[in-house]
Amino acid sequence: MRIAVIDLGTNTFHLLIAETNGEQFEILYKTNVPVKLGEGRINENIIIPAAFERGINTLKDFNQTIISYKVDEVKATATSAVRSAENGKDFVKAAKEVAGIEIETITGDEEAKLIYEGVKLSGAIQEKCLIMDIGGGSVEFILCDVEKLIWKKSYNIGAARLMQQFFKSDPISDEDKNEILNHIQNQLSDLFEICETHQPQKLIGSAGAFETFAELIIQRKTLNIDIKTAKTYEFDFDDYIDTTINLINATHDERMKMPGMIPLRVDMIVIAALITNYVMGRLKLNKLALSTYDLKMGVLANLMIH
Structure with a gap:
């Protein structure tokens, strides 16, 4: 079919x-x-x-x-x-x-469930994980382990929303950064509470911005990996941190010129980096993976079962 x-x-x-x-x-x-x-x-x-x-x-x-x-x-x-x-x-x-x-x-809830189904299909879930999907309008978080989905929620803190609301400087100023982080902190209090109880071991980024993070690292280190065909990618934590700090400190034009950057993400990637680094810092996570399978693969997985 x-x-x-x-x-x-x-x-x-x-x-x-x-x-x-x-x-x-x-x-x-x-x-x-x-x-x-x-x-x-x-x-x-x-x-x-x-x-x-x-x-x-x-x-x-x-x-x-x-x-x-x-x-x-x-x-x-x-x-x-x-x-x-x-x-x-x-x-x-x-x-x-x-x-x-x-x-x-x-709904945001249905979206989170489909993202989970997609990521599960990639084989990325090997332990207790927090899945994160950064969209333009919303960000979904899914707490899960190998067997099941434990908790999920969609938040209206997508990269396009935060960019239009807070990102007014180039490179991003400390003031803009702090406003974004304060906003995220206020929005995500229940996420941090549930993670306190369940202690995820790893963050899995679903496609989107995380593919761009991976592409930037692959290009910079000339690794022989094709993200377009890979289902998953394990980040080296130090490479990831170096890359995101570079992105946050760079101007719009400097980001444009980075090998592996796509025009759509030039500015939104700064927001994605800030959110991801904040969440990983708060949850003391230093293991990060990418699942290139996301919502659309979740939809496909559901259609194949029914």
């Missing part, structure tokens, strides 16, 4: 087409487009007209690809930007009428 999964993120729209056979699957096609649906006014809960149009045009293109691959089933999920936007329902309606794509808008 041929399945297409569309993940409409706040920054990026993803399309994945897979041939499935029972619990086996082969990925036939994969692409992502930096739609930037949260551009400009995400904190006012509005999808601005230019972003709205980019989103619908991207879905039209996705639909053409889906048709050409003769797909049997299409599952499109929308997350934080569409979920929280006043005109999110208009976007869902336009997607169906103009692009022929039926979208399901999922």
